[in-house]
Amino acid sequence: xxxxxxxxxxxxxxxxxxxxxxxxxxxxxxxxxxxxxxxxxxxxxxxxxxxxxxxxxxxxxxxxxxxxxxxxxxxxxxxxxxxxxxxxxxxxxxxxxxxxxxxxxxxxxxxxxxxxxxxxxxxxxxxxxxxxxxxxxxxxxxxxxxxxxxxxxxxxxxxxxxxxxxxxxxxxxxxxxxxxxxxxxxxxxxxxxxxxxxxxxxxxxxxxxxxxxxxxxxxxxxxxxxxxxxxxxxxxxxxxxxxxxxxxxxxxxxxxxxxxxxxxxxxxxxxxxxxxxxxxxxxxxxxxxxxxxxxxxxxxxxxxxxxxxxxxxxxxxxxxxxxxxxxxxxxxxxxxxxxxxxxxxxxxxxxxxxxxxxxxxxxxxxxxxxxxxxxxxxxxxxxxxxxxxxxxxxxxxxxxxxxxxxxxxxxxxxxxxxxxx
Amino acid sequence: xxxxxxxxxxxxxxxxxxxxxxxxxxxxxxxxxxxxxxxxxxxxxxxxxxxxxxxxxxxxxxxxxxxxxxxxxxxxxxxxxxxxxxxxxxxxxxxxxxxxxxxxxxxxxxxxxxxxxxxxxxxxxxxxxxxxxxxxxxxxxxxxxxxxxxxxxxxxxxxxxxxxxxxxxxxxxxxxxxxxxxxxxxxxxxxxxxxxxxxxxxxxxxxxxxxxxxxxxxxxxxxxxxxxxxxxxxxxxxxxxxxxxxxxxxxxxxxxxxxxxxxxxxxxxxxxxxxxxxxxxxxxxxxxxxxxxxxxxxxxxxxxxxxxxxxxxxxxxxxxxxxxxxxxxxxxxxxxxxxxxxxxxxxxxxxxxxxxxxxxxxxxxxxxxxxxxxxxxxxxxxxxxxxxxxxxxxxxxxxxxxxxxxxxxxxxxxxxxxxxxxxxxxxxxxxxxxxxxxxxxxxxxxxxxxxxxxxxxxxxxxxxxxxxxxxxxxxxxxxxxxxxxxxxxxx
Numbered sequence: 001x002x003x004x005x006x007x008x009x010x011x012x013x014x015x016x017x018x019x020x021x022x023x024x025x026x027x028x029x030x031x032x033x034x035x036x037x038x039x040x041x042x043x044x045x046x047x048x049x050x051x052x053x054x055x056x057x058x059x060x061x062x063x064x065x066x067x068x069x070x071x072x073x074x075x076x077x078x079x080x081x082x083x084x085x086x087x088x089x090x091x092x093x094x095x096x097x098x099x100x101x102x103x104x105x106x107x108x109x110x111x112x113x114x115x116x117x118x119x120x121x122x123x124x125x126x127x128x129x130x131x132x133x134x135x136x137x138x139x140x141x142x143x144x145x146x147x148x149x150x151x152x153x154x155x156x157x158x159x160x161x162x163x164x165x166x167x168x169x170x171x172x173x174x175x176x177x178x179x180x181x182x183x184x185x186x187x188x189x190x191x192x193x194x195x196x197x198x199x200x201x202x203x204x205x206x207x208x209x210x211x212x213x214x215x216x217x218x219x220x221x222x223x224x225x226x227x228x229x230x231x232x233x234x235x236x237x238x239x240x241x242x243x244x245x246x247x248x249x250x251x252x253x254x255x256x257x258x259x260x261x262x263x264x265x266x267x268x269x270x271x272x273x274x275x276x277x278x279x280x281x282x283x284x285x286x287x288x289x290x291x292x293x294x295x296x297x298x299x300x301x302x303x304x305x306x307x308x309x310x311x312x313x314x315x316x317x318x319x320x321x322x323x324x325x326x327x328x329x330x331x332x333x334x335x336x337x338x339x340x341x342x343x344x345x346x347x348x349x350x351x352x353x354x355x356x357x358x359x360x361x362x363x364x365x366x367x368x369x370x371x372x373x374x375x376x377x378x379x380x381x382x383x384x385x386x387x388x389x390x391x392x393x394x395x396x397x398x399x400x401x402x403x404x405x406x407x408x409x410x411x412x413x414x415x416x417x418x419x420x421x
Numbered sequence: 422x423x424x425x426x427x428x429x430x431x432x433x434x435x436x437x438x439x440x441x442x443x444x445x446x447x448x449x450x451x452x453x454x455x456x457x458x459x460x461x462x463x464x465x466x467x468x469x470x471x472x473x474x475x476x477x478x479x480x481x482x483x484x485x486x487x488x489x490x491x492x493x494x495x496x497x498x499x500x501x502x503x504x505x506x507x508x509x510x511x512x513x514x515x516x517x518x519x520x521x522x523x524x525x526x527x528x529x530x531x532x533x534x535x536x537x538x539x540x541x542x543x544x545x546x547x548x549x550x551x552x553x554x555x556x557x558x559x560x561x562x563x564x565x566x567x568x569x570x571x572x573x574x575x576x577x578x579x580x581x582x583x584x585x586x587x588x589x590x591x592x593x594x595x596x597x598x599x600x601x602x603x604x605x606x607x608x609x610x611x612x613x614x615x616x617x618x619x620x621x622x623x624x625x626x627x628x629x630x631x632x633x634x635x636x637x638x639x640x641x642x643x644x645x646x647x648x649x650x651x652x653x654x655x656x657x658x659x660x661x662x663x664x665x666x667x668x669x670x671x672x673x674x675x676x677x678x679x680x681x682x683x684x685x686x687x688x689x690x691x692x693x694x695x696x697x698x699x700x701x702x703x704x705x706x707x708x709x710x711x712x713x714x715x716x717x718x719x720x721x722x723x724x725x726x727x728x729x730x731x732x733x734x735x736x737x738x739x740x741x742x743x744x745x746x747x748x749x750x751x752x753x754x755x756x757x758x759x760x761x762x763x764x765x766x767x768x769x770x771x772x773x774x775x776x777x778x779x780x781x782x783x784x785x786x787x788x789x790x791x792x793x794x795x796x797x798x799x800x801x802x803x804x805x806x807x808x809x810x811x812x813x814x815x816x817x818x819x820x821x822x823x824x825x826x827x828x829x830x831x832x833x834x835x836x837x838x839x840x841x842x843x844x845x846x847x848x849x850x851x852x853x854x855x856x857x858x859x860x861x862x863x864x865x866x867x868x869x870x871x872x873x874x875x876x877x878x879x880x881x882x883x884x885x886x887x888x889x890x891x892x893x894x895x896x897x898x899x900x901x902x903x904x905x906x907x908x909x910x911x912x
Contacts, residue, residue: 096665096775097804119671141613154621155590170863176771178587178803179840180576180625181847181858182885183867187589187621196617208671230531234554236645238712270715315611317532345532345612374613390616392605398873399617402866414616 003058003079005036011052016040020081023066023130026305026379030069031061031078039083043103043163043200049082050198051167053408060165061410062194064105064136067129070305070377071140072193073413082198084135090114091201092175098206099158099175104135104199111204120206123150127300135199141191145300146263148343149240156205157186162197165408175203188399195412196403210265213240214275215292218284219257222329226322228260228282229342237278240265244322246329247337247350249298258325260284261295302339303348310351310359310378316371318345324371331362347371353380360385375413390414432513435491436471439515442483446474446521457498457516461563462506462850463764463814464824469496469510476521478596478604478634484517485632485880486602494879497628499540499571502563504767505848507575507627511882517632519570525549526635533640534593534610539570539633546638555640558585561844562752573633576625578844580676580751581708583802585641587844589624594637597623597630600880610637622870627846628881630874644710647675648720649738651747652727653701657681660703661778663730664801667707668774670726672719676708677802681781684754684796684809691760693753695746698734705732705801706751754798755809761794764814767807768827769845770834774804783833784808791826793819805843806834832857847885855887 008017020035022028040046053060058079063069065085087103088110094100095118102111108128115121126132126142138160143152159173172185189196220228229242243261262278264271275286287295303311316324321340324347328338332355340347347366351359359382363373376386390396397415440447448454449471458466470493475481488495495515498508510516519540526536530553537546543564546557560579561567567577572588573595585591594608608620623630654660660679667674680688685697685704697704705727709719720737727735738744750757759765772780781797784806788795794811808830812823831841831854841851841858855864868886872878 094773094775096669097773098668099773151586151590154618155586168862170866171859172863174771174840174858175838176773176804176840176843178578178582178771178800178805178843180578180587180844181841181851182855182863183870184576184589184621184625185866185870188617188619190618190621191613192617208673211671236712238642267715267718269718270712273714274712315613317529317610318612319531320611345610370611372611374615388615391607391614392619393616395599395605395619395874396616399870402869402873412616 003036003056005034008036008038008080012038012040012045012049016045023069024305026307027066027069031075031081035078035081037081037083039086041086043087046082046084046087046198046200047163047167047169050163050165053079054166054406057406057408059408059410062139062198064133064139065107065129065131067132068136068140068142070311071375073411073416075410078410084198084200085131085133087200093118095120097177099177100204100206101175102134102202102204104202105133107131107133108137115206116209119209121209122204123156123207124153125150127304134202138190138202139192139194139199145243145296145341146240148242148341149238149265150207153190154187157190157202158205159203160186160189160199161201162189163200164197165404165406169200173203177205193410193412195400195409197409212268212271213263213265214271215287215296216262216275216278216282216284217287217295218260218279218282219255220260220282222256222258222322222326225258225260226319229322230319232262232278232281233343235277235281237262237274239263239274239278242342243299243339244325244342245299245339246325248302248339258322261299263296299339302337303350305377306350307379308353310353310356310380310382311376312349312351312373313375314347314349314366314371315374316345316347316369318343320345320370321347323369324366327365327369328362331365332358346374353378356380356382387416388414431491432470435487435493439471439473439484439487442480442487443473443475446476448472448474457501457510457518460498460501460503460506460508462504462509462848464766464820465506465509465849467510467512469516470513472516472518474518474521478598481517481598481632481634482602482604484515485598485600488515488879489600489602489877492879494882496881497570497574497632499568499574500542500566502567503571503575503848504769504845505842505850507846507848507881507884509849519568522634528553529610530555532610534637535640536635536637537569539568539573539636541569543567543569543572550640554643556643557638558582558591558641559588562755569636569638570633573624573636574626574628575844575846578800578805580678580800583677583800584673584675584710589621591639592620592624592636593639595620595623595633596635597633599631600875600877604634608637625846627848627885629871629884631880646713646716647708647710647744648716649744649747650707650720650723650727651697651736652705652707652732653698653734654703654705654731655701655733657703657781658778659731660705661781661801663705663727663732664777665774666726666730667723668802670722672722674707674719674723674802675710676706677800678706678751679799679801680704680706680751680754681797684758684798687757687761687796688750688754691753691757693749693757695750697750701733706747751798758796758809758811761811762813764812766810766812766823766827767845768810768830769842770806770831770839771843772804772806772834772837772839774802776837776839777801777804780806780833780837784830787826787829787833791822793822793826795826800843803843804839828854849884852883852885853887
């Protein structure tokens with residue numbers, strides 16, 4: 001039987017069920033507008049929602065604030081969304097141990113505030129959006145721009161409790177900062193986009209809040225950018241991020257230079273010395289606090305779905321970023337924007353839909369430059385060949401079968417049979 | 422776990438076929454097999470059928486396919502330095518020893534990674550890249566002999582993983598021979614490989630999901646500055662309090678290590694003597710690394726905290742030779758403890774950092790209760806305890822007391838929210854204690870994940886997960902000499 005709004009309301013109560021609304025205008029077509037969203041107030045009720053779906057053979061989409069739905073595979077066939085946004089309690093914060101246990105629906109804003117009161121913070125820092133949740137950020141493996149120095153969710157998640165498609169629950173890992181007891185299943189939940197299980201509680205490692213941060217900005221010709229970044233990396237500079245970008249915000253599209261940005265965090269004297277050294281090396285300047293904050297926020301938001309833009313996320317070797325940006329600019333010209341994390345190797349590209357006919361060539365030239373697709377989203381059909389290809393597909397499919405034998409949770413894009421996207 | 426009936430395997434045909442591939446690199450003589458009866462957990466021993474010494478991925482794949490054809494279980498092994506029995510043989514198994522696969526296949530300085538074979542010794546990697554200004558961060562105490570492949574299997578740690586992270590943080594990609602003999606490439610130097618994080622799942626799987634035959638590791642820049650301090654305390658509690666204060670102050674040391682009085686005595690009476698004050702109840706070793714300015718400021722802060730917490734003496738290494746000396750005692754602590762009796766059980770448990778002092782006091786009460794020789798040396802920053810119990814393994818009654826004390830200590834760790842293992846792995850040592858930390862559904866899920874890679878159960882059987890019996894039955898076996906199903910070979 002179909003899971004329409006009325007039926008779900010009759011089973012779970014009107015207060016827990018609503019009609020889906022896109023979190024962002026660009027996501028309007030991702031799900032039918034009539035898709036019900038069940039947002040229970042407790043983990044036990046989420047379990048009930050999963051058991052209900054299992055009994056009825058309904059397809060469930062686990063979600064948090066639903067700001068990352070563009071990363072999911074095809075959502076055709078989803079009967080209802082099961083949102084954890086009301087699982088919003090911080091269950092434990094051991095300040096002395098720098099550990100915290102949060103329910104999946106705790107927002108990144110709330111987490112930052114809680115940790116900040118103790119002079120602590122989360123290491124990964126993705127764009128917190130309007131109400132992005134920790135569960136959603138982990139499921140989508142959104143790590144933010146500072147991952148070169150601060151690390152990723154992979155380093156910060158100590159363990160978790162998940163709810164399975166049949167309503168059962170298991171845990172993995174623990175709450176101590178060092179633990180090799182049993183298989184580390186948290187690793188495969190991160191980035192699984194809800195395809196294996198629904199993240200319910202997440203045990204996190206926190207780090208000290210830095211005393212000071214500073215941003216160095218420089219505009220340099222594309223042909224000099226890689227050498228400058230490599231020189232900085234080989235020096236004694238230890239930044240949180242080395243970014244290279246063009247076409248983003250104040251970074252005017254007609255400007256043919258790249259913008260380099262380095263962010264330093266830590267003890268005040270060290271940050272000052274390192275930022276001075278970087279500015280001298282690059283011929284750049286140390287941004288004022290307001291400018292630094294504005295620029296950082298602008299770059300953090302880059303890649304947010306937009307109805308007029310195709311989004312590509314790619315990865316290559318840590319030093320392949322500038323060559324990849326060069327390919328993007330030479331292939332697509334003005335109007336395109338790109339941001340790369342030097343030293344990490346990730347590149348995000350935003351291509352206006354009117355340039356979408358150039359995407360196959362862009363993809364192929366980037367691949368020739370050593371960068372391959374990690375995720376792809378387009379508001380218009382662009383043909384085939386834009387599905388990320390995973391290693392060991394049989395093992396990937398095998399894991400999906402272990403966790404979700406009935407296929408009630410969404411298939412991740414890397415396990416989908418490709419259709420035009 | 423379902424395991425094909427090894428007793429039905431045509432052993433002669435299996436060995437003949439394998440010999441055809443490996444020639445003299447297949448060891449079968451009983452005297453050659455003695456050393457492979459156990460790893461560094463010497464409590465449990467089983468003689469393998471043979472030991473294979475492959476040199477290439479293709480040979481590993483052929484060996485594994487041969488095992489699969491004949492239904493012979495196989496156990497991957499690096500240097501055999503594991504402390505939880507992860508490389509302990511089962512009856513009629515083949516040991517696949519990777520010591521002849523020790524080449525560095527590639528070093529990319531700009532992109533900060535290297536590709537190595539699994540048998541490469543941990544320390545040799547850092548030495549090989551030292552001239553480039555890079556290093557391999559994970560540094561288990563056995564780093565002069567343990568292999569990168571073994572480190573991957575166990576997700577090894579070490580003193581410096583407090584700041585730099587465990588092995589899993591430093592493994593970027595793996596070439597793996599699956600239990601079917603198929604070779605797959607997982608991850609690589611490029612980040613965020615599409616799909617589930619199979620590298621993350623494999624690291625720490627204790628050789629039960631396959632054999633890593635090429636490993637892409639992250640290299641990190643050597644720090645601009647390193648400073649090492651040693652603070653001696655009259656009371657263990659003060660050393661623990663200093664650790665808590667250092668962490669709370671927002672200082673991020675590379676390492677925070679504590680040695681207790683008995684360990685200090687053992688070290689100072691051994692070739693590892695480091696000049697630790699013998700009268701101290703505990704010494705705290707702190708290492709700071711990073712940009713020189715940062716390290717200088719942090720060292721001043723750490724020194725002040727150590728003094729505020731009542732340090733009897735505070736020493737800072739002024740040159741590299743002094744730094745090495747201070748570390749010599751810590752790195753040699755397990756070896757020094759080996760002088761006390763014929764056998765040493767190096768335990769491994771984790772507690773929340775704020776519970777360190779209370780758990781240590783409880784551990785010393787366990788020592789008194791069982792009348793055992795127990796010393797503590799531990800990664801204080803991580804709450805990772807290493808109670809070391811010296812005993813005479815020839816005395817069955819002593820062995821029983823040691824095992825009972827060990828179990829009680831691990832229960833203490835779990836009762837305060839800790840973990841069974843911080844870096845040694847579960848292996849056979851703690852396999853039957855897993856139900857204390859995980860419930861039946863947790864363990865069943867892990868079992869199904871393992872079986873999806875290793876459906877016939879031939880790859881490193883009987884490790885990590887208890888047999889699929891009730892927890893009560895599993896617990897009942899805990900105090901038997903060998904938790905596996907194979908007959909034991911004891912001295």
